[in-house]
Amino acid sequence: MQAKEKKLVLLAPVIALLIVFVFSLTLFPSVQVKPRQLPIAVVNEDQGVEISGQPKLNMGETIVETIRQAPTAPGEEPAVEWVVVKDEDAARQGLNDKDYYAALVIPQDFSAKQASLRTPSPSSPELRIYLNQGLNAAAATAAGQVLNGVVDTLSEKIRAQVLDAFQAQGATLSPDQAAALAVPIAKKVTNVNEIGTKSANGNAPISLFQPLWMASMACSAVLFLAFGKSAASDRKRSLATKLVHIGAGAVVALLVGFGFAWIAEAMIGLAIPQFVDTALFLALAFFSFFLLITAVVSWLGLKGIAVFALMLFFGAPLLALAPEMMSPFYRDWIHPWLPMRFMVDGLRELFFFGKGLSWNHAVAALTWIGAGGAAVTLASALKSGAAEKRRRQDSAFR
Template sequence: MVKNKMVFLAPIIALAVVLIFSLTLIPSVNPTPKNLPIAFVNEDQGVTLPNQTKVNMGGKMAEMIKTSAEPKSGEEPIVDWVTVKSYKEVKQGLDERKYYAALVIPKDFSQKQASLQTPKPSSPEVQIFVNQGMNTMASTLAGQMLNGIVDNMNTTIRNQLLTGLEKQGGMITTKQAAALASPITKNVTNVNETGTHSANGNAPVSLFQPLWMACIAGAAFLTIMLNKLPFASRREKFANQSVQVLIGAVIAILVGFGLTWMADAVGMHIPDFTSIAWFLSIAYFSFFLMISAALSWLGMKGLPLFVIILFFGAPLLSMAPELMSSFYNNWVYSWLPMRFLVDGLRELFFFDKGLSWNHPTAVLVGIGIGGLAVLLASALKPGTKKEGESQTEM
């Protein structure tokens, strides 16, 4: 072995493998948010002060938020503030996964804020909604940002009130002193909650990995079996590929329901067993057809491609696109077919939506149809001599 020069390639190959798969760690090392969509609702009706001055603290709060959100020159903003007209509209947006969080200023915000300078103060309250099911990491970060904004406003308003009260003589009641400790109260509500037994909100990603490996194994096994068969004609190969597709459909149902049952058996919370099982079956069949199509043209040399997709895709699927670098978002994540599987599972797990013809389902079916067309088309490609031709020549 020492005389064989190929032996010295072993450490080079090992280092190359380490380098390639170390690249999968880059997106999760220091995730930095960019354009994180957060909704802002200002329902404050304002208040007229004794000197006939009209004040709308909600409007001032909106201006402060916009000013603080302005990015430095050449940088993208951390938060993409989306102004929404009403609580009803923002609730719909949260359910449709448009926002990671929302800040709602109620109608009586200015009125209660003005009462803080009276003997009978009533602290104004803001509502913070954290959209947990959309993405655990991003929604937590968005919630922390909103809490920080309200805390900063508390400090500003407290200083303003103290300055105003000092000008009035500096005498305050016990109730006023208590209200000054926290001039604005927060009501934080988690919506579309991930709950318990959901792998900390990553149940969809947890189910993707065994499903994808099962797709690779099933497609590779049937492709190897098909390649070993002699075909007398292209029509015969086409017929055998049709049988391969039917077997893949049966495997898809078994994997979909089997994986759902296994997840339920190990303690994962399954909100709707039938819907999740059928969705996993659809996803498996679509990926099976896609991988089989690639192998039918590339042979088993194409198999490592889907293994690499697994290793590069898994870390990204648990992250929000707004936390990725532009490179990974545009050139890696956007091309991952399994992201539609994870998106569909999020809706089933956390958004109380049953199996329906939504965007993830439509894309998965489209992937399956494309894979089926490419797979069946491989029966027409020129290949090695068929058994019938070989026997004729002999």
């Protein structure tokens, strides 16, 4: 075995371990996921109750104060950010505006019904819980677990208080009172902006991202090869070639947008509530990604594709997570810079929030990304023109 071959043999495990290490980094965002400052709305509509010989009782206010002052471990962010909202309608609007992952509503008669648990005609108070599935199914589930824990803890406290009061009075429970104390607080859970049954458990927007991103990389590479040689001419011809290059990408984007929407609905079986709007949005996302990738490739060559391949591997795991469930590093330094998150956000609105294609945050962001990519791509014509000018000068000199 020659020296060169021996070096390659020794280098093989080093390369293999390096690749394993690099791609293991993609697993970090999904390990030990836990909520941090998950926004949950809380509404207190409780009107309180007057009890003879005692100050007015308003259990709703007590509940709000208790949950907002819940202790957290030193040095850790609280799991929940409780946002007090004036009424149930405002909370529902906040859920539709993607401000909250869940909402807890304390109704007007909560205190009155709790007080009735000590009377011969008891009636269990009820808390209403809303889970915003469409915003992020995993985060909504985590919020639901937090709220269920709050209700269960309150139920235990109320049960203990009522039983202590009966014991102090030497009274016995009637069948109705015993039944009411079995569930001291009833809870009504409602899913809003539901993900439905044909949405890959709410992950349809993330599922559609990867094929579209890979297709945009492939299209950028193919069209770069197709137009690359003709672009290396004088400045005017190079600029015209770049415009044709971009126009070809726009045509492909429309074909991919409608074709991919049809495949997702007819072959994969995803529910596409607004087919044309979804197809146009997919076309916009593809064209935006195509222009972004083409801009880099125009200056760096095909090796620039590697940047977007790495972005795919390292960015994809983050797209399924709510920002509030990421570590601070990924939440503050990685997630905000991922262009594909705007595609996922836009598809969530189309799939789960019943909103059509409009000039929203996702559409605006993708448009500006595409516009920036187009500008940088056209600017590369200046590079081509300058290179051609130098080549001619060198030829004339020789």
